[in-house]
Amino acid sequence: MKTSAITATLIFTSLLGAGATQAKGPTVKIGAIFSVTGPAANLGGPEARTLEMLVQEANKKGGIGGNQIELVLKDSGSSPEKAISFAKQLIEEDKVFAIIGPSTSGETLKIKGIAEEGKTILLSCAAAEAIVNPVASYVFKVAPNDSHAARRIFEQMKKMGIAKIGLLSSNTGFGKAGKEQVEKLAPGFGIQIVANEVYEKEATDLTAVVTKLKAANVQAFINWSIEPAQAIVIKNARQVGLSVPIFQSHGFGNIQYARAAGPAAEGVIFPASRLLVADSLPAGDKQKPVLLKYKQSYEARYHEDASTFGGHAHDALLLLGKAVEKAGGLDNEKVRAALESLQGVVGTAGVFNFSARDHGGLGMDAFEMQTVKNGKFVVYSDAAAKK
Amino acid sequence: MSLDLLFQYLVAGITYGTIYAIVAIGFNIIYNTTGIINFAQGEFVMLGGMIGVTLHALLPVPLAIAGAVIATMLVGALIEMLFIRWLRRPSVLRLIIITIGLSIAIRELALLLWGEGVRALPYFSGTAVTSLSVGDVHISPQVLWVLGISAVMVVALNFFFARTLLGRQMRACACNREAAQLCGISAKNMVTLSFVLSAGIGALAGCVISPITYVQYDSGTSLALKGFTVAILGGLGNSMAAIVAGLLLGTLESFSIWVMPAAYKDVIAISILLLILFVRPSGLFGNAEAARLKDY
Numbered sequence: 237m238k239t240s241a242i243t244a245t246l247i248f249t250s251l252l253g254a255g256a257t258q259a260k261g262p263t264v265k266i267g268a269i270f271s272v273t274g275p276a277a278n279l280g281g282p283e284a285r286t287l288e289m290l291v292q293e294a295n296k297k298g299g300i301g302g303n304q305i306e307l308v309l310k311d312s313g314s315s316p317e318k319a320i321s322f323a324k325q326l327i328e329e330d331k332v333f334a335i336i337g338p339s340t341s342g343e344t345l346k347i348k349g350i351a352e353e354g355k356t357i358l359l360s361c362a363a364a365e366a367i368v369n370p371v372a373s374y375v376f377k378v379a380p381n382d383s384h385a386a387r388r389i390f391e392q393m394k395k396m397g398i399a400k401i402g403l404l405s406s407n408t409g410f411g412k413a414g415k416e417q418v419e420k421l422a423p424g425f426g427i428q429i430v431a432n433e434v435y436e437k438e439a440t441d442l443t444a445v446v447t448k449l450k451a452a453n454v455q456a457f458i459n460w461s462i463e464p465a466q467a468i469v470i471k472n473a474r475q476v477g478l479s480v481p482i483f484q485s486h487g488f489g490n491i492q493y494a495r496a497a498g499p500a501a502e503g504v505i506f507p508a509s510r511l512l513v514a515d516s517l518p519a520g521d522k523q524k525p526v527l528l529k530y531k532q533s534y535e536a537r538y539h540e541d542a543s544t545f546g547g548h549a550h551d552a553l554l555l556l557g558k559a560v561e562k563a564g565g566l567d568n569e570k571v572r573a574a575l576e577s578l579q580g581v582v583g584t585a586g587v588f589n590f591s592a593r594d595h596g597g598l599g600m601d602a603f604e605m606q607t608v609k610n611g612k613f614v615v616y617s618d619a620a621a622k623k
Numbered sequence: 624m625s626l627d628l629l630f631q632y633l634v635a636g637i638t639y640g641t642i643y644a645i646v647a648i649g650f651n652i653i654y655n656t657t658g659i660i661n662f663a664q665g666e667f668v669m670l671g672g673m674i675g676v677t678l679h680a681l682l683p684v685p686l687a688i689a690g691a692v693i694a695t696m697l698v699g700a701l702i703e704m705l706f707i708r709w710l711r712r713p714s715v716l717r718l719i720i721i722t723i724g725l726s727i728a729i730r731e732l733a734l735l736l737w738g739e740g741v742r743a744l745p746y747f748s749g750t751a752v753t754s755l756s757v758g759d760v761h762i763s764p765q766v767l768w769v770l771g772i773s774a775v776m777v778v779a780l781n782f783f784f785a786r787t788l789l790g791r792q793m794r795a796c797a798c799n800r801e802a803a804q805l806c807g808i809s810a811k812n813m814v815t816l817s818f819v820l821s822a823g824i825g826a827l828a829g830c831v832i833s834p835i836t837y838v839q840y841d842s843g844t845s846l847a848l849k850g851f852t853v854a855i856l857g858g859l860g861n862s863m864a865a866i867v868a869g870l871l872l873g874t875l876e877s878f879s880i881w882v883m884p885a886a887y888k889d890v891i892a893i894s895i896l897l898l899i900l901f902v903r904p905s906g907l908f909g910n911a912e913a914a915r916l917k918d919y
Contacts, residue, residue: 272739273734273739273840273841274841277739277839278739278740278741280739281738281739281740407886433880433884433885433886434884434885434886435885435886435888436885436886436888436889438845440642440832440835440836440837440842440845440846441635441638441639441642441835441836442885443631443634443635443638443877444632444635444636444639444876444877444878444880444881444885445880445885447628447631447632447635447880448880448881448885450628450631451628464741464837464839467741467837468835468836468837471751471752474751474752474754475751475752475753475754475761475762475763476631476754476761477754477756477759477761492740492741493741496741496742496743496837497751498745498750498751498752499750499751499752500750500751500752540740
């Protein structure tokens with residue numbers, strides 16, 4: 237049929253474009269599984285573009301450990317089922333050296349066991365703690381912990397004297413993992429969750445949900461999601477006259493959502509990587525040079541704002557490169573051990589210090605509380621907020 | 624629960640309902656002339672929104688919307704001429720499969736053209752935080768825009784189908800294709816016209832709802848699902864019924880959130896769809912006799 241032929245051609249050409257590489261000299265195959273399409277496309281899109289850009293740059297400079305990188309990029313469409321089959325394909329058929337991704341926690345948790353069994357290094361770009369706890373020897377993650385984000389939010393709430401909150405989350409792996417952390421940590425900070433709602437990830441209007449929060453007389457609410465719903469929810473909250481402080485997760489770290497919500501986004505408080513506020517960091521900041529270099533080259537090439545998610549792909553490739561260097565070759569086990577012992581590697585998400593017990597490597601300081609001011613992300617300060 | 628709160632849930636329900644209804648109307652037009660469900664209807668909505676946002680970079684909002692509607696109408700015409708018109712005796716099933724294929728192709732094309740980001744037209748009046756308040760009940764002015772435009776659309780459509788020659792010709796084709804052809808009506812042109820019309824209506828819907836829901840390459844799918852539910856609930860082919868059914872479903876969903884976790888909202892919608900299909904397949908306001916006369 238004509239239609240299926242067209243669809244097939246489209247898919248084929250998009251795959252061709254994605255997988256294009258130039259092979260000279262010895263090569264190393266690196267797989268990547270990203271949610272380039274689907275509800276988590278705003279994670280996977282920048283991640284895929286970042287990796288394509290950095291692999292090209294790295295290959296011009298001789299690749300990693302003297303090997304040209306051959307990138308095998310797969311679009312999981314945010315579907316854990318597809319992530320599973322791609323992971324198997326990459327490990328068994330393509331025999332890749334390592335896999336970067338997936339973009340979401342749900343997908344990563346589904347392929348954690350596959351990577352471990354296949355003895356293939358997996359550098360996940362997703363945040364859920366369960367990815368590295370319990371530790372699987374071949375599985376690492378480069379995105380900061382949900383619990384750190386939740387802790388930073390609660391610390392901020394304590395400062396503001398907030399004790400009764402509402403919690404909203406989307407029914408995705410990211411939303412669920414965040415919800416668990418918030419529920420677990422809240423009592424320790426003396427914070428009570430009086431309304432707790434989960435919404436579907438394709439939600440187009442959440443007026444009824446925020447009405448429920450309003451009825452519960454919350455002093456603030458946290459929304460934990462990565463979908464467009466996180467922009468919709470703040471709009472709806474302001475529309476129904478819910479004027480309490482709004483906290484978002486680190487999933488809010490993509491300026492397009494702040495732009496989409498327009499004036500409703502002003503004053504939203506969220507923990508995120510310093511990448512978003514790279515320009516306004518003090519000159520002595522350890523991360524600033526790395527952040528600016530990535531941000532500028534990404535923005536020059538793709539004419540869109542760099543996001544923390546693209547930064548995760550950057551960090552994953554950086555860490556892999558360092559580990560190969562340290563191991564002195566492409567020995568699977570040696571590189572894994574080298575990765576595990578990397579210390580003080582400055583990435584976009586923070587400073588990575590891995591150990592045999594910690595495959596996440598980032599500390600609480602990876603997050604900086606930020607807010608939206610005049611349509612831009614800025615570092616949050618209590619003094620400025622009071623004015 | 625206070626009265627204010629009750630009304631606030633009602634407002635939320637009306638918001639959902641009008642969005643669903645405006646999408647459902649597009650389904651009805653093609654169904655009326657061809658007897659098929661156009662599964663690419665959601666993509667018309669998405670295309671309208673996307674083109675509208677793109678044009679808005681150069682043009683003011685009303686012109687951008689007009690441009691988006693015309694462009695999507697052309698896409699609708701093109702689709703019908705390329706993929707439907709030349710089929711000699713297409714079965715309903717074949718047509719439906721074609722529209723499913725088209726919806727996938729359009730979605731992929733939109734992804735290539737616009738990327739995966741979310742976009743939206745600005746609010747027609749006020750901003751994202753503006754709301755009209757009666758007591759402690761708040762409603763976004765955009766919801767009123769959606770309601771108003773849906774209402775005008777339904778009235779205009781009813782006038783078109785009841786009073787104009789072209790509209791009557793389309794209805795004649797829907798009733799009895801062969802008899803209509805014997806009277807000198809080109810059935811093929813009528814089918815093209817129905818695609819053009821429903822593409823235009825979808826595009827208009829896409830533009831009007833985009834400030835509320837945002838638009839991205841795959842936003843058509845979930846909208847189409849709800850729109851389809853509403854079209855079935857009201858009775859396929861009946862646009863006025865679609866509005867009533869939309870409001871009904873929207874309100875039910877919104878009040879369900881009051882008593883149940885929000886994640887069960889879709890369960891309500893799908894349960895209603897199944898229930899209607901089992902108990903009253905012709906829809907709440909549909910005519911069972913008339914439905915039986917259709918092709919299947």
